[in-house]
Amino acid sequence: MLAVFEKAIGNPPQELGLPSVGLDFEGKRTWEEILEAFRLLWPDSTLYHLSNGNFVASPHEAESPLHPRSTVVMDDIFCIFIGILGNISELRRHYGLSRRATEAMVVVEAYKVLRDRAPYPPDQVIKDLEGKFAFIVFDAKSGTLFVARDREGSVELKWGMAGDGSLVLSDDPNTIQEACGKSCAPFPPGCIFMNVNGLISFDHPLHKVKAIAGEDDDGKICGVIFQVDLFTRLPSIPRTGSAANWADITVVEGE
Template identity: 40%
Template sequence: MLAVFSGEVVEVPAELVAAGSRTPSPKTRASELVSRFLGSSEPAVSIQLADLGHLAYSHTNQALLRPRSFAAKDEIFCLFEGVLDNLGRLSQQYGLSKGTNEVVLVIEAYKTLRDRAPYPASFMLSQLTGSYAFVLFDKSTNSLLVASDPEGKVPLFWGITADGCVAFSDDIDMLKGSCGKSLAPFPQGCFYSNALGGLKCYENPKNKVTAVPANEEEICGATFKLEIGTLTHNKEYYMILRSDSAEYCIMETFKILFLRWKALQSSLRCIRRRCSCGGGSMQNSVHGGVS
């Protein structure tokens, strides 16, 4: 899969720029990268996001346990690779049908947290269990969310093209030809969000993710490492809950119900306001007729 975004969407990571500067190497423009991907991955699906970016994927050379999928809904586009072990339980929590696949679930989970409560992306990502990597773009807000599972079971790389676009792909050789040394593995257990301050670890978002220069002979120019900090008491408790599926399921179900309750409250307030405005207009009409 391939996702390319312009500087309007993604702030170019300084670490990748520095990696390319240390060892200059040939690069190509983003348009050439997309053309090369489509030419080598036929048949392929390609989606142009105006001047903001480009998404493409193909089932060619797809690993059996890492299927690729794509979905779009309400101006939210998502490329997903891998499988979720808890897909059934999460589908039930979010009120989705049994036939829902991983990419649709990610879109619906993102929408729920975006629309109904100010919960961070790390909350949604902490619910996912399995082998996965995905790229989600919300065109309505120009928001980008990219994530990899905690163990990095699905390879994902990112780099910078010659014209300053940021590209994501599961194929390192594809990116190498267009990004040169401005290339790095996307760190496992992390997410990138242009709306939430860039690259973070979703298991412990307060810990900083830093870039380490790679050796000259390596394909990538840098790797990203998580600075290990001290876990808080709440974090330790949360990790215990993850190992106890029954209690964790109850906790997550309660959170989803709470979000729905908040949405219902908001809807009721809107209805009351409309009724109040309608009542006031009716009274004014009656008084006007009497006089």
Template identity: 40%
Template sequence: MLAVFNKSVAKSPVELQQSPQNGAVSALKDGFLATHFSSTHSASFVINLASSGFFAYSSSQKLLCQMVGWIFPKMGIKILFAVVDDMFCLFEGHIKNIAVLKQQYGLNKTANEVSIVIEAYRTLRDRGPYPAEQVVRGIAGRFAFVLFDATSQSTFIASDVDGSVPFFWGTDAEGHLVVSTNTEIVKQGCGKSSSPFPKGCFFTSSGGLRSYEHLNELKAVPRVDSSGEVCGMTFKVDEGTRKGKPAMPRVGSDANWSQHY
């Protein structure tokens, strides 16, 4: 799966924004990266988000997951896409506690993983009395997802605590954010600014990158290739810093989740 967001929608961390000489191109100009994705993935779909960016995924990736199922028989990897009330979401992976979350969010029996992610985000956006860290931490399984809320022009991106689903991100030549489960696609658009998306973390348009597994801050560590050149950053938990425990606002308080998530 692939998502590219205009820098006005999702401002990437400054650590991902490297010099123009890093081999990055413009991912959005003339539909470059969307066209490249379609040319390299059969049965692909591109969802245009107008000036905000686009989503892309391939149904043929499901076949790949089935083919490697004998190696990872319990992973149950799925690639799902859904749009609900102008909330667009791409999900790859599997949620283990899906029955519990369906009940928690009041969803029917036919709801799937992508429905749960959308509803979890809606809970945050509409002033649900839960810290974002707690909401994402409550999703058990192997997953990576990307959500775009067209109403608030905001994004919500996350990966599981073990980084079970390969997930990468980077910044293109114009500062737009690129995220994908295919490292080669990210490198095509971002050059050497491409990096693994940190496991156990989530990224929002207004809040930036945060860890939901630890209360510690994150620090960027340069990745160096075989020639000694910096090629992106790896974000790790900084054991020397610790954030304060997030407060849980009471229902009806002035806490406005839509301004933060």
């Protein structure tokens, strides 16, 4: 799976670009180049054009039987879900859905609750999902992007920053590395990213999710990971925007 959202929509955390600072975007591509390379590699992929150059591509032959994909478009809301919800029967009843409702349909209904009951905390919606999963929701009407991964990180999901500043997400490490060079990282388990609110933990919503940069032997940043800082408590609702993470970046030498 590959998803690309242009900079104004994706609003990627600035920390994702740290490993490429001073390298003139070496090894990074624009969204057009990313799409072209992906289609050459997976010519039979299903391509979903969302808007303004935003897209999601899903190759059928690369799908894992342990982590199947389900996709749905409902009321101008797109969702691609990877994995399985262990409590899907309970969630179907909770949201008034039929027995045939897929995981993607359940997540869309959960997102609608979050959207329509604003400022309803997003962690209250996602913490009820039990299972192994990662998903991407895009609301075309509001331009809202909503991404989450389960607590254990059971389903592979990485994110990165393309050469034109676009946000890139993929469950294939090779795909995202070719698209973003060093400017990519694992999407943190147990976390939610919304382009309007930034990155938060759904188990620890009042604690900051910080970027930790690792350095090589020459003192250059070679990668970034995101993790919950249980020693830094947010005063209330997490600050809006990806810049909220930037102020508290930590550099770890020798990693």
